[in-house]
Every structure is written in C-alpha cells, then in structure tokens.
Amino acid sequence: MNTIAGIDLGTTFSALARLNGIGRPEIVPNSEGERITPSAVYFEEEEAGAIRVGLEAVNCRQLNPERAVRWIKRHMGDQDWKKDIDGRDWTPQEISSLILKKIKQDGSIESAINDVVISVPAHFDEARRKATMDAGTLAGLNVIGIINEPVAAALYYATTQAVKGRVLVYDLGGGTFDVTILDIDGQQMDIICNQGDHALGGVDFDKKIIELLEDAYRQEHDAELIENEQDRAKYEDEAEDVKKTLSRRNSVRKILYGSAGSARVEITREQYEKAIEPLIARTEILIEVALEEAKSKVSDIQKVLLVGGSTRMPMVRQKLAEKFGFEPEVAVNVDECVALGAAIHAGLTRMRENPKKVAAGIAAGLKEVRLKDVCNHSYGTICAPVDEETGQHVIRNSIILQKNTPLPCEATQTFYTMADGQTELQVSITQGEDEDPDFVNKIATEVFELPADRPANQPIHVQYSYDANQRMHCRFLDEGSGRTLEVEFCAGQGGQMTKTEIQQVAEELDSVKVQ
C-alpha cells in the first residue's frame, strides 16, 4: 500500500507529513535532517542541469540572485510570470514542482510517496488551485486532493486536543494570511467561513525591515544601501534574521555594508512594530470581516488557533489577546500543523474513495473524524437584467452559489432570453463576489444552443451544485424545449495547462535532478 501523505507547499517553507500505522500524522524530515524545507530553487550555473532546492538554494542565492527563485507561491496561477534560465522559461507550476520533487525524493527513502494532498491558502481561486495540483503532477505525485491551510491546521488541532466550541484559525504564514472560523466538537468540524489575503505574510514584514535598514543607512551616509539584486538578496536574508530576533529580543544591532561604507544600526521592536502596523491592521480587518460573515461576535470565539511562522511575532499575539480577551492557542507547532492536517485529510479522502485500500490501523485512527467544508468562493453567471434606475439592460454577475455555503450545496436561478428568435446563449460560469462582471473571473464559457423561432423571455433555469469532493456541477435547462447544457468540473480542473501539456512537461522534468 502507498504511503498516505500531506504536503504544506508554503511561500517560504514546505513540509511533508505522512500517516503512520495507527493513522497518526508525523513529519518526514528532509535529507538534511530538517523538518521543514525552504521553498527556494537555485539553478546551478557551472553544473548544467543541476538544480538545488531548499537550504542550499537559499545559501547560493546571494551569489547569483538571477538564477534563484524564492516565494514562488505568490506567482501561482499568474500566466504572465516566467523565469528565464538559460533560454528556458520556467512557469510557477514548474518551479513549484521542483520543490515538490525534492520533498518527494527526500520523503521516499523509507517508502514511496505517491498519493498526496497538498494544502493551499483558503482564498486561492480555481486558477491557483489548479496550478498547485499541476505542480504536484509535474513532480510525479498523484494529487488526490487539496485542502485549505487553516482547515488542515484545525484538522490536526481537533484530532490532537480535546476541543469544543467556535474556533478562529489565524494563519499568518510566509506569504499569505488566512482566517477561518469553524465549530469543533470533538472530531467533528464544521467550517463556517474563510477569509484571506494573498499578499500578506512574513515576506512583507521582511520588506518593512529592509525599509528600516535602508532609512538608517541613508541617514548615516546619505547613500543607498541596496544598489543591485545581489545586495537585495543579501539584505532580504538579513531582514528575515532581524525579524526573527525581534520576536525574541527588544532590539537588534547590525553592521550594514554599502557602497558608501559601513554603518552600525539598531532596530528596536518598537520601530518595527510601528512599521508593520498597517500590515497587522490588514489581518484585523479580515478577522472582523470573517466575524461578520460568520454572523459572530468577538465573544462567540472560544479559541484562537495560531498557525504559520509569522504568528511568533509578539505583536500578533498581543493584538489577538487584546481583541479576544484571552491568549491565543499555541498547542500545535505553527510550522508543521498544516502538513500534518493535510496528511489526515489525505487519509480521509482515501477512505471516502476506496476504503479497502487504506490499512486497517489507519482506518481505525481516522474513523471518528468528520469535516464539513464550505464553498470557498461565490459562483455565478453573467446576465443582463434591467437596471431599475435607468430602465436599460446592464451586464451583471449574478451570484448563484454564495461563498461560505456548507457543502454539499445546490442553488437554482431562472433567467430569460433577451431577443426574439434567439438561438444561442453564451453561458459563463464566474467565480467572485462582485456584481460588476469586470471584477470576476470567468472560469468556464460555453454556448447553449436553443431552438429557433421563439419569442424573447424564454425561461432558462441555471442550477449549480457543489459536492463534498469539491466537484461542481452546472446545469442550464431551457424550460420550453427541455434542452440542457451540463458543465462539470472539479476544484483544480480547467486552467492554463491541458492534460497533454502536463504530461509533456512532466516527461521533460522527469529527467531533471534536484539536490
């Protein structure tokens, strides 16, 4: 039987966990003996074809930042982003696949890792989820599912602690922030809502440190500290160290070496906290938005669970304690709990799909766990209702399945044809919360053929359903003729790469060796 595993593919660090014989998840250390692996890739210049991943990549980066990639998760799903290395354009999926390949390689020493669940931020859209799954496939993994990071953390938390009540998961990682509210009763978990910010995490805090260092150097020498990419790479790493130190101490002293000479600077925690205040404000806003969506008050939250390395900052803990009136929970390892939860989810998925293939010990360990998820986004369609104020038809995105609806769910709306003799209907499936169609993502577009010679205003019933496996089914029914158009896709289907393309790239990457 294959090992059941979960991977936390993080912005700054990634981790692998697998289920042991009794269904308990455990972290699999990498070949360097570390429990987490930096999500960094370095393309060796002298040794053609050699690609370093992890700590070695981070160390090499300062020498030649042009050949290194960090924080690739921030670019997942971005079709325009490419990294040119020796004339080959690497996409975010391909670079992520190198990280996953290294993780798989290191984790497969005892037993082969094939079936995995990969975690993604809760607010990731279809394109980003699909890109993450593609990365896994390119790395030679069988991605059996994806799970939202805060849900994975909560899953691990609920299975290891005795918890009951409404819990808020505060997941501030290296590059993204998620907040999830859920009800836990033993091993039964009901997700209420998710909110997230795709560009808020440790990297952004590091940037603030760099700004402070640059200001200090400018004051001393009236010159710029960072003049090239090499300098930037060096100070990005330094900033990370400073940030970590400031979580333990009140000030950090550094000697900066710039073109105008050296400068001895001191960064205090107070200075740092003032600089990051707007970033922390973003997390506070999202907590309030999530509470509004969950129709909850601050007092309804019984526990706040911290996830992600950035939650080690004292300011985060202090702000949360002020807001909720109690100290946040640090019962689980903030760097590892997502991977551990993803491994549990992989086990649950395997049991749901094919219980016979799951070892008895694992099945027994997981049989009590129940997870009820929600729609991560709103899904709708483009229509042209009459504007009440102007009396004119306006193009609008009409939401059919609301965000945070518990799964499985189903909703139907009726629309009407607009023109006499209309024989075609362009149907679009959208993802997004906006009414304005310019601000939503069209995840599928189809043409629905209608019978000819009919007057306008023919009813078309649009039914969306979403099951617990995150499989979405859209059905367009023309009431008059009984004709239907059905569109079905799974979370992570569609997107930029076709199956054939994935297969081709996977074959190409198969020969690539990561170290």
Place this chain on the structure above:
Amino acid sequence: MIWISVIACLLLAGLAAVWFSPLRGRLLQLFPAVRSCFSQAISVFDRLRFICHVEQFSDEAQPVRRDQFFRIQIAGRIPTEQDNVDTDVQIEVLDITEGQSNSHQVLSTDECYRDERTAEFRLIQHNGIVPDKNAVLARLVTVAHFPCHILRFAYRGRRKLLFCATVIETVSGKKLVSAQKIIEYVYCSDGYREVHGRRLEVLGACVELSALVLGQTPHSEDIRNMWSEWIQQKADMFVSADEAVKTAGTIQNRFAGVTMQHSSEIILAYGKNTDRFFAIELALQTAGFDGVVSKENLDKLFQASRLLEIQHDRFLSIAQKLLLSSGCQIEDPLQLLGITSDMDDDSFRKQLNEEYRKWNARVTHPDAQIRCQADQILTLIAEIRSQRLQSSS
C-alpha cells in the same frame, strides 16, 4: 413671298385632289401600320433607357418579426467605354417632401448603410461585370435591399423619398449611369431634427457639468477632443463629428455664468434616464484626465452626483471604478471609500471593512492591472484604519 404663297396653294390643291380621289382609302389603311412602326421604335428606345425601381416588401420568411424592406431594382443600358467593366451600384436616398431645393438628409442607424462621418444613408453594392459596352439589362434586376427601420428622417409623417441608383466603375469610381425614383413612405417616429436639438442641448449640458467640475479655463486641447469624441459617441448617428467639435468648442464661451445646478436641470429635464450616469462618468473621466484628482474636484463630483440624483452607493462604485481602478492619484481617498468626517469609530470600521472585503475579492483577478490596483487600495485602507484608530486611542 409670292413663291411661298404659290407653293402653299399648289400643296393644298394636291392634297384636295388626293383626298377626293380613290387613293384616299388606301392611304387611310396604311396609317395604323405607320403608327405601330413609330411606337415600336419608341419602345426600343425605352428598353435602352436606364431605370430604377423601388418597392417596399415584408420578409415572409421571418415568422417572428416581419420587417419591412426596401428593394431596389435596375434595368436598361449601362454604357461603358469598353467590354468587361467591373461595376458597383450606389444607392442614395433624399427626403424631398419639402421640395427638391429644400431636401433633407436621410440618416441610417446601421453602420453598414451609412457614411461614417455624416451618418447619412449610403449603400454601395457590387454589381458585377458588364460584359459588353452595349449591354442592356432587359429585365429589372434587384441590386440591393435593406430594412426600412434603419432609416431616420428629418421629421415624422408622410415623406416623399427620392431614391437614386448610380452604376459606377469599381476601379475608377467613375459614374456610368444613374436613375431616380420617387416614392412615398410613412415615418412613425420622431424625426432627427426634432430629436437632434434636444439631444445636443443635453450633451452640451453634460460637457458643461464636466467643465464646471474641473473648474478651470481654458481647457486643454486634449480635454476638448475627449469631449468631442464623447459627444459623438453618446449621440449615436444624430450628431456629426463637426457638430460634436462645435458643441465641445462652445463650452468655453458658455462657461461664464453657468452653474452645475443649471446643467443638471437640463440633463434631468430633457435627457434620458441613462444620461445622468453618462454625465457623471464624463465628469469623472474629465476630473481624472491628468491622473490627479484634487480634493476640490472630488467635492464637486460628489455635488454633481447629488444634483443628478444619483444614489450615493451607485456613485461611489462608478467613481471607484473610473478613478481608483484607472490608477488616478486621489488627494483625498477617504471620501471615495465612503468615509465621511462625521462617522464614529464603529461606522468608520464597518465602512472600511466593507471596502476591504470588496477589493480583497479582486486581488486574484486574472487582469494584472486590476490585481495591482486592488493591492494598492488594500494597503491604503489598512493605512487609513491604523492611522485613525491610533489617533482615536
């Protein structure tokens, strides 16, 4: 004179002699034959003459909507200088109800049937090759048909239309032959002259409002060009490019003494319901034309939206889309985010949360520009919040 009188007398005498002789019957028998020959000669000439025929018909093939169409046919000789000349047919229509010397243009609502600049109806169809320089179309041939509803006439009512079909050489554009036909047509809508005046007045008021929001004269050439283009775009085919430029140009002269209230009243009284939104969109585009919107401009925009009776939330979403999404630098973004100075901390927080929720959903948009803008606005909202809450604590 004498000789003429003599000849006339002799001719009369000769005719009298024939009339009273037996030859009279035979001559009378020959007369119809002569007349028939003469009329045959005339008909041959008629067949050679180039003619145009116009008729109205309804398309029976369309069971749902039976539109009326004009069908144009031609027949007769098409004179060319050589054999095998490729030709087109140009159809023009003129409204001559008030006489040929006082004719009106006939406009078209359909881009396929109009002059781009004047919106006048004009149709050029390929006619084919004339094989022989003496070729004659013996029967009526349909060269064009088009729906009647695309035509716009100067005034409502019974109109007398002059159709002119001209055959032209495709390569050189040289006119070969032309024919006209007059028909009557009943036009049941408001004529463009009637609509035109009202429309220009409303569009002029929209531009005035934008000028007042900007609040400075003289306005740059670029802004005036934008206004001209806007007038032409919003006026559809009723206003030519020249008229649009002229209307935009007069704003400068009309500026003194005009108030936002006055312009808004014209828009509300004579404009369509959508014109209120067109007016505010133009004002927003004008205000953000240079990439910077001052606090004073923003105040005036809010004032204009109130005068145009546009709901606050609706105005905010239009303004955010046009100003924030286009990357304009806003001197006072608080207003644009729906924050007012009299808000207490709780309302302030709620309003910012609402805006944050909206923009946060846009940060994963496929369009990089929207993503980037959404990111900037999220940062802005967070800064505003931390500043305000810090100062109040």
